[in-house]
Amino acid sequence: MIIVDRIRNHQGHVYATISYNSEKNYLLMKWSGPCSDEEVKLGSLRMLEWQKRDGVRYKCRFHVHDTKEIEGAWAGLVEWITNYFFPLNYEVGLRYNLSIISPDLFSKLSSEKLMKKGGKVPTILCETLSQAEYWIAQNPSFSG
Numbered sequence: 001m002i003i004v005d006r007i008r009n010h011q012g013h014v015y016a017t018i019s020y021n022s023e024k025n026y027l028l029m030k031w032s033g034p035c036s037d038e039e040v041k042l043g044s045l046r047m048l049e050w051q052k053r054d055g056v057r058y059k060c061r062f063h064v065h066d067t068k069e070i071e072g073a074w075a076g077l078v079e080w081i082t083n084y085f086f087p088l089n090y091e092v093g094l095r096y097n098l099s100i101i102s103p104d105l106f107s108k109l110s111s112e113k114l115m116k117k118g119g120k121v122p123t124i125l126c127e128t129l130s131q132a133e134y135w136i137a138q139n140p141s142f143s144g
Helices: 039-058 076-092 107-117 129-137
Strands: 002-008 014-023 025-032 062-071 096-100 125-126
Touching: 002 039, 014 039, 025 039, 025 129, 039 076, 062 107, 062 129, 076 107, 096 107, 096 129, 107 125, 125 129
Parallel strands: 025 062, 062 096, 096 125
Antiparallel strands: 002 014, 014 025
């Protein structure tokens, strides 16, 4: 994994880390702790920047969001994600969003709401990073 970016809140704490797995060709966002809606948007837009700059070149089709360590609901962002964020990413090659669900009930419910919403970029729910990687490996026609 190549660390692409570490995103910090106003207090200087890292709440999200973006990494690229060149071997399996996916971008990973690892969320941790509580995040405000604005922080989630900022982190997500940093993924979009990478997708525009490097994802297109690598033909990256998968983004994986590891939400196991995020705290709280982000369901209020589902409309923003499906109507704004995903369409912009789709234009630059993203085809699937895989979400590693959190044990935090509210975060888990947010992931489930995103999956049900559908849209241009479908969301696949996984329990672990290994499961997400397995899913990506089973869909090679989309991996580049």
